[in-house]
Amino acid sequence: MEQKQLEEQILEIVRQEKTIPEHLDLSAPLADAGIDSLDALNILFAIEEKFGIHIPDDRARAIRNLDDIVAAVREQIPQ
Amino acid sequence: MKPRRVVVTGIGVISALGRGARSHLDAAVAGRGAIRFIQNFDPSNLICRIGGEVPDSLMAGEHPSADRFARFALIAAEEAVAQSGPAIDPARTAVLFGTGMGGTTTLESSYERLFSAGQTRMPPMTIPKAMYNAATSAIASRFGATGPGYTVVSACASANHAIGQAAHWIRSGLCETAITGGSDAPLMPGIIRGWEALRVLASDDGDPSTACKPFSVDRRGLSLGEGAGALVLETHESAIRRGAEILGEIAGFGLSMDGGHLTDPTVEGPLRAMEGAVRDAGARIDEVDYVNAHGTATKANDPTETAALHRLLGARAARVPVSSTKAMHGHAMGASGAIELALALVALNSGTIPATLNWRGGDPDCDLDYVPNEPRAGAVRFFLSNSFGFGGMNAVLAVRTTRGVE
Numbered sequence: 001m002e003q004k005q006l007e008e009q010i011l012e013i014v015r016q017e018k019t020i021p022e023h024l025d026l027s028a029p030l031a032d033a034g035i036d037s038l039d040a041l042n043i044l045f046a047i048e049e050k051f052g053i054h055i056p057d058d059r060a061r062a063i064r065n066l067d068d069i070v071a072a073v074r075e076q077i078p079q
Numbered sequence: 080m081k082p083r084r085v086v087v088t089g090i091g092v093i094s095a096l097g098r099g100a101r102s103h104l105d106a107a108v109a110g111r112g113a114i115r116f117i118q119n120f121d122p123s124n125l126i127c128r129i130g131g132e133v134p135d136s137l138m139a140g141e142h143p144s145a146d147r148f149a150r151f152a153l154i155a156a157e158e159a160v161a162q163s164g165p166a167i168d169p170a171r172t173a174v175l176f177g178t179g180m181g182g183t184t185t186l187e188s189s190y191e192r193l194f195s196a197g198q199t200r201m202p203p204m205t206i207p208k209a210m211y212n213a214a215t216s217a218i219a220s221r222f223g224a225t226g227p228g229y230t231v232v233s234a235c236a237s238a239n240h241a242i243g244q245a246a247h248w249i250r251s252g253l254c255e256t257a258i259t260g261g262s263d264a265p266l267m268p269g270i271i272r273g274w275e276a277l278r279v280l281a282s283d284d285g286d287p288s289t290a291c292k293p294f295s296v297d298r299r300g301l302s303l304g305e306g307a308g309a310l311v312l313e314t315h316e317s318a319i320r321r322g323a324e325i326l327g328e329i330a331g332f333g334l335s336m337d338g339g340h341l342t343d344p345t346v347e348g349p350l351r352a353m354e355g356a357v358r359d360a361g362a363r364i365d366e367v368d369y370v371n372a373h374g375t376a377t378k379a380n381d382p383t384e385t386a387a388l389h390r391l392l393g394a395r396a397a398r399v400p401v402s403s404t405k406a407m408h409g410h411a412m413g414a415s416g417a418i419e420l421a422l423a424l425v426a427l428n429s430g431t432i433p434a435t436l437n438w439r440g441g442d443p444d445c446d447l448d449y450v451p452n453e454p455r456a457g458a459v460r461f462f463l464s465n466s467f468g469f470g471g472m473n474a475v476l477a478v479r480t481t482r483g484v485e
Binding site: 045 | 200203204207
């Protein structure tokens with residue numbers, strides 16, 4: 001899957017879980033988008049459901065921004 | 080030193096009767112019940128398809144991320160705090176809420192995924208939404224309260240335990256203000272099935288509104304309800320100082336345990352709790368001029384509670400009005416004490432003694448004045464509000480109405 005396409009899909013899921021600013025710096029801390037620790041859990045859960053993947057706990061705990069989420073998802077989906 | 084007196088300056092309530100103290104006063108004055116066929120989910124394969132259900136439309140879109148029982152609690156607490164006024168110091172405010180079942184809605188839907196839909200993952204909010212203190216914590220967050228707080232779980236006595244304990248916290252100086260009450264949302268298929276198995280639920284006979292018949296010979300069991308009641312409590316002195324309207328006084332709290340059977344009640348346990356509440360209020364038993372009964376409409380509770388009232392009131396027993404409002408809103412378990420106290424206080428403060436609906440009499444072991452079927456005008460000053468829970472948990476509040484608060 002194209003990187004841009006994956007980002008779009010993930011942002012769509014994020015938007016379903018949480019109202020976030022329209023223009024987002026994917027490298028900014030999640031808190032800048034108003035996403036707290038529980039929001040992040042809900043977002044990861046929704047992403048796992050959507051893609052049928054499991055993001056390991058160690059990987060999930062290292063997530064600081066949306067770029068990290070995209071990378072974590074990319075690691076789990078078949079190339 | 081004279082003990083600090085604890086008064087009510089805010090009342091909030093949501094139940095099958097509606098949202099807000101006003102709707103509960105209206106229902107009490109009209110003698111109207113609201114137990115209905117369950118509509119919030121399809122109950123067709125249940126034996127008991129009725130309950131005192133809060134219509135979803137009453138809280139559409141509010142606090143959507145919280146479990147149903149916490150949403151009820153937040154809505155009731157918001158009403159109570161709004162009425163009490165803005166002068167609450169969050170650092171000196173306690174939150175002490177009761178619940179019998181906690182976040183059943185969340186648990187049932189998550190378990191359904193796991194056990195029925197073959198999923199292996201649970202929604203991440205399952206635990207924080209379902210935990211028993213979710214309502215207490217949601218209220219603390221909503222108002223920034225940082226004083227003492229925890230959650231009381233004692234089956235159907237939970238709310239009374241919470242309110243009584245909160246009053247004692249204020250009396251002792253542990254806090255200045257308390258947001259207290261009870262909340263429960265047990266109208267879920269798994270919980271109803273559990274109650275069905277105990278064979279204590281009333282069947283509907285085609286008309287849900289007449290299924291629950293407290294103290295009547297033809298009673299066939301309880302009807303479950305749901306909702307929340309909330310009170311803001313503070314010292315009498317602080318209410319006077321800031322000019323808050325005093326809506327009543329939590330004058331005394333009596334507790335006891337049956338110390339015996341898990342579900343069969345005793346006469347002595349409730350009696351000792353009622354005596355304790357009057358004693359704690361520094362009052363005399365002959366001052367009790369109304370009793371808001373537990374009155375579940377089960378075979379076991381009603382004659383036992385009646386016998387305890389005979390022992391408490393003696394020769395006055397036949398003259399003191401006793402009513403159960405559970406026929407109006409159902410038995411809301413850990414919320415029941417709070418919903419019933421809210422309803423009783425607003426009704427009594429306006430001169431109305433709530434009725435026991437669907438009463439036909441005929442049980443020689445239920446021979447008190449139950450204010451049958453029609454509310455009655457009366458000037459009550461000091462009353463008891465009873466809640467008795469499975470596991471032999473008895474909690475009674477002794478309350479002064481606005482007439483009784485001096």
